[in-house]
Amino acid sequence: MTGSRERLLKTLEAYAVRYSAEKDRVSRYLQLLKHADAFQRTHLPGHITGSAFIVSSDFKQTLLVHHAKLNRWLQPGGHADGDTDVVRVAMREANEETGLKHLEILTRDIFDLDIHPIPARKDFPSHDHYDIRYVVNASTEEKIVVSEESFDVKWVPLEILEKYSDEKSLLRMREKLAHLYLKS
Numbered sequence: 001m002t003g004s005r006e007r008l009l010k011t012l013e014a015y016a017v018r019y020s021a022e023k024d025r026v027s028r029y030l031q032l033l034k035h036a037d038a039f040q041r042t043h044l045p046g047h048i049t050g051s052a053f054i055v056s057s058d059f060k061q062t063l064l065v066h067h068a069k070l071n072r073w074l075q076p077g078g079h080a081d082g083d084t085d086v087v088r089v090a091m092r093e094a095n096e097e098t099g100l101k102h103l104e105i106l107t108r109d110i111f112d113l114d115i116h117p118i119p120a121r122k123d124f125p126s127h128d129h130y131d132i133r134y135v136v137n138a139s140t141e142e143k144i145v146v147s148e149e150s151f152d153v154k155w156v157p158l159e160i161l162e163k164y165s166d167e168k169s170l171l172r173m174r175e176k177l178a179h180l181y182l183k184s
Contacts, residue, residue, distance in 0.1 A: 004083075004084035004085040004086075005033070005084045008033070008084065008086060008132075009030070009033065011108070011109060011110050012026055012029055012030060012033075012110065012113075013026075014109065014110075015109070015110045015113065018109075022113060025113050025114075025115060026113065028115060028130070029113060029115075029130055029132075032046060032047075032048070032130055033048075038130075039080040039081070039082050039083060039084055040080075040081070040082055041079040041080075041081060044125065044127050045127050045128060046115070046127050046128030046129065046130055047079070047080070047127070047128075047129070047130065048080045048086060048089075048130050048132065049077055049078060049079055049080060049089070049129045049130065049131045049132070050077055050078070050080060050086040050087070050088075050089030050090035050093060050131070050132050050133075050134070051074075051075050051076060051077020051078070051090055051093060051094075051131055051132075051133050051134075052075060052076055052077065052090045052091065052093065052094035052103070052105075052133070052134055052135075052136040053075050053111060053112065053133055053134070053135050053136065053173045053177070054075065054076065054094060054098070054100070054103070054136045054137075054138050055135060055136070055137060055138075055158075055177060056137075056138070056139075056140045056155065057137055057138075057139060057140075059158075059177060059181050059182055060157060060158055060159075061140060061155045061156060061157050061158060062075070062155070062156055062158055062161070062174070063075075063076070063098055063100075063138060063144070063153065063154070063155055063156075064153070064154060064156050064164060064165070064170075065097050065098065065147075065149070065150040065152070065153050066150055066151040066152040066153070066154070067149065067150060067151075068148075068149055068150055068151055069121075069149070070118075071151075072165065072167065073156070073164040073165045073167075073170075074165070074167065074170070075133065075170065075173070076093050076094045076096075076097035076098055077090060077093045077094075077097075077131060077133070078093040078096075078097070086132045086134075087105060087108050087134060090105075090132070090133070090134045090136070091103055091105060091134075091136070094136060096147060096149075097147050097149060097150060097153070098138075098144050098145065098147075098153050099143065099144055099145025099147070099153075100138050100142050100144060101142070102138065102139060102142055103136050103137070103138050104136065104137045104138070105134055105135075105136050105137075106134075106135045106136065106137055106181075107134075107135070108134070110132055110133070110134065111133050111134050111135040111173065111176065112133040112169065112172065112173050112176060113130075113131070113132060113133070114129075114131045114133065114169040115128050115129070115130050115131070116128065116129055116131065116169070131169075133173065135173075135177065135180075135181075140155050158174050158177070161174055
């Protein structure tokens with residue numbers, strides 16, 4: 001497991017170089033990762049999560065889940081639960097939340113970082129998710145499944161993403177996708 005944590009630190013450093021405007025965010029991740037329990041959902045005030053920005057093979061659609069607890073359209077993702085291989089976490093969560101079996105990670109490089117607040121529940125205080133995101137490819141032909149964690153799962157055309165979500169981080173990932181994969 002130590003190797004996964006070391007790989008993550010290196011990919012965070014590379015991310016900071018690639019997206020220099022996000023260095024402050026990367027610094028917050030590096031601070032969090034000094035804690036041994038950073039990958040445990042019980043670590044407060046925040047912990048590592050992993051998610052997948054799933055895109056169609058033509059890069060025109062993304063697969064979103066209508067998250068039941070948060071009542072928002074989001075990319076699939078979830079808690080690391082002690083797993084320091086965040087790529088594996090993102091892929092596991094993508095499979096569990098969508099039912100897709102044929103997922104292909106486009107690169108093990110971090111696609112996006114986001115730190116977002118999670119509201120308090122009766123059994124757990126408010127806290128932050130330090131979400132590490134990867135871009136993943138999937139076929140729109142494969143059958144999707146709605147898990148008990150979601151109200152719905154749907155392929156959404158990227159050109160109308162705002163009709164489903166005004167989440168800044170989702171819109172930012174759309175822009176990064178266009179910059180990285182849709183250059184003319």
